[in-house]
Amino acid sequence: MREILRRQRWWLGxxxxxxxxxxxFAAVSFLLVQSIxxxxxxxxxxxxxxxxxxxxxxxxxxxxxxxxxxxxxxxxHTVQLDLGNSIMTGxxxxxxxxxxxxxxxxxxxxxxxxxxxxxxGLSYLAVVRPRNPLSYVVRGYARVAGGLPxxxxxxxxxxxFYATLHWAPAPLGRLGSGVDDVxxxxxxxxxxxxxxxxxxxxxxMAGHLVLPVGTLVISQAGVLVKMLIAGLEEAVDAPPTRFRxxxxxxxxxxxxxxxxxxxxxxxxxxxxxxxxxxGGAVIVESIFGFTGIGGYLGDAVSSGDIPxxxxxLVIVAAVSLVVFLIVDLVNMSLxxxxxxxxxxxxx
Numbered sequence: 207m208r209e210i211l212r213r214q215r216w217w218l219g220x221x222x223x224x225x226x227x228x229x230x231f232a233a234v235s236f237l238l239v240q241s242i243x244x245x246x247x248x249x250x251x252x253x254x255x256x257x258x259x260x261x262x263x264x265x266x267x268x269x270x271x272x273x274x275x276x277x278x279x280x281x282x283h284t285v286q287l288d289l290g291n292s293i294m295t296g297x298x299x300x301x302x303x304x305x306x307x308x309x310x311x312x313x314x315x316x317x318x319x320x321x322x323x324x325x326x327g328l329s330y331l332a333v334v335r336p337r338n339p340l341s342y343v344v345r346g347y348a349r350v351a352g353g354l355p356x357x358x359x360x361x362x363x364x365x366x367f368y369a370t371l372h373w374a375p376a377p378l379g380r381l382g383s384g385v386d387d388v389x390x391x392x393x394x395x396x397x398x399x400x401x402x403x404x405x406x407x408x409x410x411m412a413g414h415l416v417l418p419v420g421t422l423v424i425s426q427a428g429v430l431v432k433m434l435i436a437g438l439e440e441a442v443d444a445p446p447t448r449f450r451x452x453x454x455x456x457x458x459x460x461x462x463x464x465x466x467x468x469x470x471x472x473x474x475x476x477x478x479x480x481x482x483x484x485g486g487a488v489i490v491e492s493i494f495g496f497t498g499i500g501g502y503l504g505d506a507v508s509s510g511d512i513p514x515x516x517x518x519l520v521i522v523a524a525v526s527l528v529v530f531l532i533v534d535l536v537n538m539s540l541x542x543x544x545x546x547x548x549x550x551x552x553x
Contacts, residue, residue: 220531228524232284235519236277239512246293246510267293267513284520290513294505299517302502307521308393309380310491310498314483316396316415317422321483322476324423325430326465332431333438348435351428356486360421360493367417374417375410377494382410418490425486426479433475437468470537477533481526 247255247263255263264270268279268290283290289299332341332348367374375382380395388407391398396415399408441447441464450460488500499518506514 220534224527224531227527228520229281229284231523231527232281232516232520233277235516235523236280239515239519240273240276242510242512242515246512269512280516289517289520292506292514293511294509294514299513302514303499303517303521304393306497306499306502307525309395309496310484310487310500311525312394312396313415313418313487313490313496313498314422314480316419317426317483317487318476318480320419321423321427321430321479324427325434325472328427329431329434329438330461332435333442344431345435347428348432351432354425354428356421356425357489357493359425360418360490363417363421364493375413377414377417379495379497380411380414381407382414385410414494418487418494418496421490421493422483422486426483429475429479430472433472434468437471438464441465441467473533473537477530480529484522484525 246267247260247269251259251263261270268276268283270276271279280290287300289303291297292299292302295302328344328347331338332344335341363374364377368377381387385407386404388395388399388404389402391401396408396411399405399411444467446463446467447460450463455463487498488503490496491498491500492504502514503518505511506518
C-alpha cells in the first residue's frame with residue numbers, strides 16, 4: 207500500500223494541496239477587498255441610517271468586529287461554501303455565480319479550445335513549410351503575440367461584420383429574437399441546447415458565438431503559436447526525431463513524437479491563457495450583450511458590494527487552481543520526468 211501511494215504521489219499531492227491553496231487565496235482576497243475605500247453600509251442605506259440601524263446592518267453584512275474576527279468568520283463560512291449574500295440583490299453570492307459563471311466559463315473554454323487547434327495547425331505549417339508565404343504571416347502573427355487587445359478586436363469585429371457587412375447577428379445576447387430560451391441542464395448555454403435537442407437555439411447561438419469566440423482566439427492564440435514554433439523547431443533537430451526518421455517510422459509517429467516533446471511548455475501556457483480568456487470573456491460579454499459575470503462584477507464594484515467582489519475572487523481562483531492542476535497532471539503525463547521525485551541524468 208505504501209509503495210502504491212509513493213508511486214501515485216505525483217498527482218495525489220497536487221489534489222490534497224488544492225483546498226489549502228484556495229483557503230490561502232480566500233484570505234488574501236478578503237484583505238484586498240477590505241482595503242478598497244468606501245463604506246458599503248453607507249452605500250446601501252444612502253447614508254441615512256442612525257447608529258442603531260447602522261450597527262444592525264453592519265452585523266448583518268458580517269462587517270462588525272475586528273478585521274481578524276471578520277477574516278476568521280469569512281474563512282469559516284468559505285469552508286462551508288457560504289460566500290455570504292449580495293448587497294445588491296440580497297441573494298446568496300454562490301447562487302448568483304452558479305447562474306452566471308457557467309456561461310462565462312463556456313465562452314472561455316471555447317476560445318481556448320479553438321486557440322489550441324489554430325495554434326497546432328499554424329505552428330506545424332510554419333515549421334514544416336518555412337518558405338510558404340503563409341508561414342511568414344504566421345511568424346509575424348506570433349511576434350505580436352499578446353499585443354492584440356481583445357476589446358479592440360471585439361469592437362472592430364462588430365463594426366466590420368455587423369454594422370458594415372451585415373454578416374453577423376446583432377450583438378444583443380446569445381440567442382436571436384424569436385428563439386425560445388433553453389431549459390437549464392448543465393448551466394453551459396450552448397451545451398444545453400444540444401442536450402435538450404433545441405437545434406434552432408443551437409444554430410442561433412452558434413451564429414452569435416462566432417464573433418466573441420473569434421475575438422478571444424485572435425487575441426490569445428498567438429502566444430501558443432509562438433511557444434509551439436519554438437518547441438517544434440527544437441524537437442525537429444533532436445536525436446529522437448532523427449532516430450525515428452532513420453528507422454523508417456511513419457509520418458504519423460514522427461508527428462506524434464514532435465508534438466509530445468513540444469507540447470509541455472504550450473500546455474503550461476494554456477493554463478495561464480485560460481485565466482486571460484476568463485478575464486477577456488468578461489469584457490467580450492459586455493461588448494456582445496451576453497449575460498455572465500461581467501456585468502454583475504461591474505455592478506458589484508460600483509456599488510461597493512463586498513461579498514460579491516470577494517466571492518468573485520474566490521470562485522475565479524478556485525476555477526484557475528483546478529485548471530492549473532489539470533495542466534500539471536497533463537504535463538506530467540506527457541513527460542514523466544516532470545513528476546516530483548523523478549531524477550534525470552545529470553541531476
